[in-house]
Amino acid sequence: MFYYVGIDLGGTNTKIGILDIEGNIYENTSIKTLSANGAQKTLERIWGTAKEIAQKSSVDIKNIKGIGIGIPGPVINQSVVAFFANFPWGQNVNIKEMMEKISGIETKLDNDVNIIALGEAKFGAAKGSKASVTIALGTGIGGGIYVDGHLISGFTGAGGEVGHMKLVMNGRLCGCGQRGCFEAYASATGLVREATSRLIVNKNNLLYEKINGKLDILEAKHIFDAAKEGDKFSLDLVDYEAEYLAMGIGNILNIINPEIIVLSGGVALAGDILINPLKEKLKKYALPVVTKDIKFVQGILGNQAGIKGSIGLFI
Amino acid sequence: MFYYVGIDLGGTNTKIGILDIEGNIYENTSIKTLSANGAQKTLERIWGTAKEIAQKSSVDIKNIKGIGIGIPGPVINQSVVAFFANFPWGQNVNIKEMMEKISGIETKLDNDVNIIALGEAKFGAAKGSKASVTIALGTGIGGGIYVDGHLISGFTGAGGEVGHMKLVMNGRLCGCGQRGCFEAYASATGLVREATSRLIVNKNNLLYEKINGKLDILEAKHIFDAAKEGDKFSLDLVDYEAEYLAMGIGNILNIINPEIIVLSGGVALAGDILINPLKEKLKKYALPVVTKDIKFVQGILGNQAGIKGSIGLFI
Numbered sequence: 212m213f214y215y216v217g218i219d220l221g222g223t224n225t226k227i228g229i230l231d232i233e234g235n236i237y238e239n240t241s242i243k244t245l246s247a248n249g250a251q252k253t254l255e256r257i258w259g260t261a262k263e264i265a266q267k268s269s270v271d272i273k274n275i276k277g278i279g280i281g282i283p284g285p286v287i288n289q290s291v292v293a294f295f296a297n298f299p300w301g302q303n304v305n306i307k308e309m310m311e312k313i314s315g316i317e318t319k320l321d322n323d324v325n326i327i328a329l330g331e332a333k334f335g336a337a338k339g340s341k342a343s344v345t346i347a348l349g350t351g352i353g354g355g356i357y358v359d360g361h362l363i364s365g366f367t368g369a370g371g372e373v374g375h376m377k378l379v380m381n382g383r384l385c386g387c388g389q390r391g392c393f394e395a396y397a398s399a400t401g402l403v404r405e406a407t408s409r410l411i412v413n414k415n416n417l418l419y420e421k422i423n424g425k426l427d428i429l430e431a432k433h434i435f436d437a438a439k440e441g442d443k444f445s446l447d448l449v450d451y452e453a454e455y456l457a458m459g460i461g462n463i464l465n466i467i468n469p470e471i472i473v474l475s476g477g478v479a480l481a482g483d484i485l486i487n488p489l490k491e492k493l494k495k496y497a498l499p500v501v502t503k504d505i506k507f508v509q510g511i512l513g514n515q516a517g518i519k520g521s522i523g524l525f526i
Numbered sequence: 527m528f529y530y531v532g533i534d535l536g537g538t539n540t541k542i543g544i545l546d547i548e549g550n551i552y553e554n555t556s557i558k559t560l561s562a563n564g565a566q567k568t569l570e571r572i573w574g575t576a577k578e579i580a581q582k583s584s585v586d587i588k589n590i591k592g593i594g595i596g597i598p599g600p601v602i603n604q605s606v607v608a609f610f611a612n613f614p615w616g617q618n619v620n621i622k623e624m625m626e627k628i629s630g631i632e633t634k635l636d637n638d639v640n641i642i643a644l645g646e647a648k649f650g651a652a653k654g655s656k657a658s659v660t661i662a663l664g665t666g667i668g669g670g671i672y673v674d675g676h677l678i679s680g681f682t683g684a685g686g687e688v689g690h691m692k693l694v695m696n697g698r699l700c701g702c703g704q705r706g707c708f709e710a711y712a713s714a715t716g717l718v719r720e721a722t723s724r725l726i727v728n729k730n731n732l733l734y735e736k737i738n739g740k741l742d743i744l745e746a747k748h749i750f751d752a753a754k755e756g757d758k759f760s761l762d763l764v765d766y767e768a769e770y771l772a773m774g775i776g777n778i779l780n781i782i783n784p785e786i787i788v789l790s791g792g793v794a795l796a797g798d799i800l801i802n803p804l805k806e807k808l809k810k811y812a813l814p815v816v817t818k819d820i821k822f823v824q825g826i827l828g829n830q831a832g833i834k835g836s837i838g839l840f841i
Contacts, residue, residue, distance in 0.1 A: 377777060
C-alpha cells in the first residue's frame with residue numbers, strides 16, 4: 212500500500228499529515244512555520260516532521276509516493292510559487308524542485324484555497340460532482356474552481372481569485388489596493404465594515420447591545436447571532452451580505468456554470484438565515500439555466516481540507 | 527486519411543464543411559436552415575448536403591470519422607440541447623443521437639460561441655496557448671473558455687455565458703430580462719444605446735453628421751470611425767466602451783487567469799483605438815498577477831470559426 216504526505220503551509224502554523232490516496236489520514240500534526248528561517252530550512256524541518264509522523268504510524272518512507280503542498284500564493288504548473296502572500300521567500304521559487312531534492316519524493320503544489328477546493332471536490336462536500344466552485348468566505352474571499360477532475364489553477368497561478376472580481380465600478384477600496392472588489396463587500400471584513408459604519412449612526416439595536424458598544428470587537432458572528440434573535444438592524448445587514456454574495460456568486464455561475472457551490476469559512480457558518488435569501492436573490496443575478504439545478508453546500512473538511520486536498524493533486 | 531463534417535447551425539443559414547483533423551477545409555457551403563421544418567428534417571437535409579460536398583471533394587463517406595456541430599443554445603455533455611435560442615425545436619433534444627441515427631457517424635456538439643472559442647484555441651488566434659477565453663462582441667456578448675485542451679461547457683451547457691455577468695447592481699435592463707449585464711453596457715448594442723441617449727441631447731458632433739441625424743441607422747462602426755477622425759463626442763463613447771469592457775474582462779481574468787483573450791465580433795474590429803485604453807483601464811479591474819502577461823488578439827477564423835471549431839471536439 213502507498214501513502215502520501217499532505218502539507219498545508221500556513222503563515223503561522225503548518226499542518227502535516229500521512230494519508231492514503233482516498234484521503235484517509237493515518238497521522239497528522241501541526242508545527243510552527245517559522246518562515247523567517249527561509250524556504251530551504253523550513254521545508255527541511257517540515258520533511259523531518261513528516262518522517263517522524265510516518266514512523267509513528269508505521270509507514271515506511273519507501274511507500275510514500277508523493278508530497279502535496281498547499282501554498283499561500285499563486286502557484287504556476289503545480290511547481291513554481293510566483294510570490295508568497297506572507298513570507299519573505301522571494302519570487303518565482305521552484306518549491307517542487309526544492310522539496311524533491313530534500314525528500315527524494317515527487318512533489319506537487321497549488322494555491323492553498325485551490326487545494327481546499329480540490330479537497331472538497333475529491334473527498335468532501337462536492338465529492339462526485341463533475342464541476343464545483345468552492346468559495347472561502349472569511350477575512351477575505353478566496354475561491355477554487357474544479358472542472359472535470361482538475362483545478363483551474365490559471366496561467367500565472369491565480370485562477371479562482373474570485374474575491375477580486377469587481378462588483379462596483381469605482382466602489383469601496385479593497386485590501387488589494389483596487390476598488391469595488393467582491394471581497395470588499397461580502398467577506399466577513401466587508402460585512403463588519405458595513406455594520407460599523409451603520410452602528411456609528413444607529414445605536415438603538417440588539418447588535419450594539421451585544422458588543423456593549425465596543426465597535427472594535429465586532430465580528431460577523433455577532434451580526435448573524437443578533438439577526439437570528441430577530442434584530443431588524445442585523446437582519447438588514449444580513450440582507451446586504453446576501454445581496455452582494457448573490458451578485459458575486461451569480462457572476463461565477465454565469466461564467467463557470469458549475470453543478471455545486473461549496474461555501475466555507477466563517478461567514479458560511481451563518482447557515483439558512485444567509486443561504487435562503489442568497490438563493491432567492493440569485494434569480495436576479497444569474498440566468499435561469501445556471502441557477503435552476505444549482506446546489507449549495509457547506510464545506511465539510513474544515514481544518515483538514517488543506518492536507519486532504521493536497522493529496523488530490525495525485526489523483 | 528480521415529475526414530470530418532463541421533456544421534455551424536445558425537438561425538437563418540447553416541454552414542457545412544468537409545475538413546481534416548487539422549482544420550483544413552476541403553469543401554464548404556452554406557444553406558438556409560429552414561428550422562420551421564423541425565429538427566429531424568433539418569438535420570436530414572444538412573446531412574444530404576454534407577454528402578454532396580463530400581462527393582464534390584472526392585471524400586468517401588466511409589472515411590468520415592465524425593460530425594461536429596455548433597448549436598445556438600446550451601449543450602449538455604456535447605449531446606443534448608437544453609433549448610434552442612431561435613428554433614421551435616423544444617427542450618432537452620438529443621441532437622447527437624438524432625444525427626448519429628441519420629448519418630451513422632459519431633456526432634458531437636457544443637454551444638456555438640464555445641465552438642468559436644474552441645476553433646480559435648485549436649486552429650486560430652490562440653493556437654498553442656493552454657488557456658484562452660474568446661469573447662464575441664457583437665449584438666450581444668458571448669464567450670467561450672478553453673483550459674488545458676477542453677471547453678468549460680458547464681453543468682447545464684451554459685459555461686462561458688460571460689455576457690450576463692452583472693457589472694452594475696440594479697443596472698440597465700438587458701435583453702435577457704435581468705439588469706446590469708456586461709452585454710447591456712459593452713456589446714455593440716450597449717454602445718449604440720449609450721450613444722443614442724447622448725445624441726438626443728448633443729447634436730453638435732461628427733457622429734451626428736455622419737448619420738445625418740438618423741438615430742435609427744446608428745451602428746457601433748459609425749462611432750469608432752468618427753472617433754478615429756478625432757471627434758471628441760465619439761472618443762468619449764469609446765472611453766465608455768473601454769471602461770465596461772475592462773471591468774467585464776478584468777473579472778474574467780481574475781476568475782480564469784487565462785494566457786490569452788481572443789476578441790471577435792464587430793466591436794473587436796475597432797482595433798487599437800479600443801484595445802489600448804482597454805489595456806490601460808484593466809489595471810484598475812484585475813490583479814497585477816493576472817494582467818502582467820495577458821495577451822489580447824483578434825479572432826482570425828471569421829466566418830469559418832464555426833465549422834473549424836466543431837472539428838476541435840474530436841481532438
